[in-house]
Amino acid sequence: MEFGIFDVLKIIGALGFFIYGMKVMSDGLQQVAGDSMRKVLGAMTSNRFTGVFTGFLITGILQSSSATTVMTVSFVNAGLLSLMESAGVMMGANVGTTITGWLVSVVGFKVRIADYALPIIAIGFPMMFLRNQNFQKWAEVLIGFALLFLGLAELKDAVPDIKNNPEVLDFLNGFNHGGFFTRLLFVGIGTLLTIVVQSSSAAMTLTIVLTSQGLPLDIAAAMVLGENIGTTITAELASLVANTTAKRSARIHSLFNLVGVTWMIILMPIILDLLAQVFPPPSSGDANKFALAAFHTTFNTLNVALLIGFVPLLVRFATSTVKSKDDGEEEEFKLEYLGSKIFNSVELSLAEAHAEVIKLGKVTHKMSRILLELSNTDRKKRKLKLLEKLRKFEDLTDAMEEQIATFLVKLSQERLSLEESAEVKGIIDIITDLERVGDIILRMGYDIERLDRKDLHFNENQNNHLNEIATKVDDAFVIMLENLKGEKSKVSLESAKLKEEEINQLKKDLRKEQMKLIGLPGYDVPSGIVYRDIYSGYEKLGDHIVNVTEGIVGEKLDLA
The missing domain is CATH 1.20.58.220 (Phosphate transport system protein phou homolog 2; domain 2)
Incomplete structure (x- = not known):
């Protein structure tokens, strides 16, 4: 299989197309629902359990775990949420972000939405020029949705066909039986991929596309775990210039994902075997993409169920590892996001x-x-x-x-x-x-x-x-x-x-x-x-x- 620099550029361009569509759609959704979501966040986080549901709901609607995380940190800084309550919201956001995987797997492959993309844009484009601002916001949602799936179609065409190129599969299968350290290797690759593209949803989508083209499920699942770590590194880097509370919120998010990835790396073969009962090994790679989406959802849901009781411990650890400067007075009141x-x-x-x-x-x-x-x-x-x-x-x-x-x-x-x-x-x-x-x-x-x-x-x-x-x-x-x-x-x-x-x-x-x-x-x-x-x-x-x-x-x- 020949694969040159031009093919690499096509993948990068298609990925950029997808990310841009996701950004336009997410921005539109934030404008349509942002104020309502802010009220929901303030009203439904009385404890960590309702916080999990709130984080899931907002992330599912806005299709952006970053937006949910940033809103949460700003509420903590403003004193509207405690670190304990914010931890629940971030856990829920992790589950909410798995919806993207199902959206891509079910809609992006089962239905050729790219075929309807131009008609969708044709509906949304005139709405941008209407005087009613709600119509203008919905126009962005529609156009972003269409661009997202056009980008997905281009990405599917740009990614090499692994299953019809045995030499690639032989190479990957060599890793596939490497056990624990092979899983660690591909966790690292998934982490790096997320840091490079600056979007866990985009990294997850690329992994699903590769899986549909023949990437072994074991390898894809390890990459997904790495993508969960990659998104926390992005948050940690962003918090370097933030105040103490923001750093602690980012640290809780990182701890939550790192602990989850650690136990899942060990138990991954068992979880995949259980999922194989629901998604039996197919003759083509199509069913693996559903199994991967299910793995992503299972991992994040189980991680929440296991760690929700340890939130006080996570908060104490984050507080002890992120020290406030001086007596914390000036630190507490530093401007953060504006x-x-x-x-x-x-x-x-x-x-x-x-x-x-x-x-x-x-x-x-x-x-x-x-x-x-x-x-x-x-x-x-x-x-x-x-x-x-x-x-x-x-x-x-x-x-x-x-x-x-x-x-x-x-x-x-x-x-x-x-x-x-x-x-x-x-x-x-x-x-x-x-x-x-x-x-x-x-x-x-x-x-x-x-x-x-x-x-x-x-x-x-x-x-x-x-x-x-x-x-x-x-x-x-x-x-x-x-x-x-x-x-x-x-x-x-x-x-x-x-x-x-x-x-x-x-x-x-x-x-x-x-x-x-x-x-x-x-x-x-x-x-x-x-x-x-x-x-x-x-x-x-x-x-x-x-x-x-x-x-x-x-x-x-x-x-x-």
């Missing part, structure tokens, strides 16, 4: 932006608690350290606001619906308020530093009042974060406004009390000025905090 163009889907891009806004909200809440500790400690060294933390966090809020705003400006250049445009504007309003919160807290920190620098002191009554208003502001922060994390339709302004009114009233009461004390014996005017600046600062924080909730529901106030 600007990396992971999604072409507007809905999922907005989801990522929203997750970063939640993190920005957490930064400002952390700053308010640092400020409270700063105002209550008498240790000068501790005060200097806390003030330096406030400076760093305020710099961080500036950087986060700039990066989120830049991302949203780029996003606004995409095709946005009126609702999406309104959401972009709402997020920009919110991050402006949150950045202003950071500025006010730092200025209040400097007010406390001024108190120390001039050797001034608050009396016990003043300290108690400042702690009282600080507590109410902290309650307002908690309400704000709950509203940021919740669904927009379920966010209520009532509790946020009530808390803001309490803060405003307390500020008025403190001012009245202070005015009565001015001029009385023992009243210290310089410390009283600082005292007024700090409780007035807390009142301004309350205004901006409630403004965030009003921005969520679209009732933004204008603050001076």
Whole structure:
């Protein structure tokens, strides 16, 4: 059998055709279902078991385990999912990705969808020019689906016919009886193939095509195991520039697949013998592709069943092997995905932006608690350290606001619906308020530093009042974060406004009390000025905090 460089290029081109079709279809599906899938992910992951079903459902619908994994990590970073819950979602995503193998095996070979590809494109193409954006999104799904199977048809034609070339089969059969180390060799080949094509689904499809052309099932099954490892290496490489939580999520995914591949390499002959009872050895290689898809599904399903009970152990191992830097504060709040163009889907891009806004909200809440500790400690060294933390966090809020705003400006250049445009504007309003919160807290920190620098002191009554208003502001922060994390339709302004009114009233009461004390014996005017600046600062924080909730529901106030 002659097989030259031109034939290799044809395989690479056909594989690229297939991957491009899969990308177009996946992007279209993300746009059609992305926001709904985000809501499902947030609502159906109360424990690792429901998380498995959720991961399976989302991956099956979006046809992209990467999209599911990225959404999951962003939810973990935003504090909406724990590592324990995210592990279940990733396990389910592994099972969901096996649907691609069945789709290719059943539809791609049984039915000549390539024959219908041009009519499908003919239906989808005019839909791209309709004013209704849902039709435009479905047009991408249809066109991507057609391109995917055109690519599959080209791939089948480009791959050499192994079964009609005995010399190749003799070569492969020499490996086929090599036992455990032969399996390891082809696991390595499958891993390398996935890393090269950057898609486990594409690597799986190529393996199925080779199997239909005569590749022995033992070898193909070992390659599939390697492809499961390859997809985790891609995730690990992507997490190198990520924060600690993202690294831990990627590590859990890797551990899950590595442990599964390890036990399956040992038991693979037994599993294949059992599958042979369902898919008896055929006269042609056609039935082997069904057996391979069944093997892939069996492996991932059994792996979930075996390891679901060991999730706490996986989480502990990932936490112990991926250490956080310093005390984890700055690491926790580093921006993660914005600007990396992971999604072409507007809905999922907005989801990522929203997750970063939640993190920005957490930064400002952390700053308010640092400020409270700063105002209550008498240790000068501790005060200097806390003030330096406030400076760093305020710099961080500036950087986060700039990066989120830049991302949203780029996003606004995409095709946005009126609702999406309104959401972009709402997020920009919110991050402006949150950045202003950071500025006010730092200025209040400097007010406390001024108190120390001039050797001034608050009396016990003043300290108690400042702690009282600080507590109410902290309650307002908690309400704000709950509203940021919740669904927009379920966010209520009532509790946020009530808390803001309490803060405003307390500020008025403190001012009245202070005015009565001015001029009385023992009243210290310089410390009283600082005292007024700090409780007035807390009142301004309350205004901006409630403004965030009003921005969520679209009732933004204008603050001076």
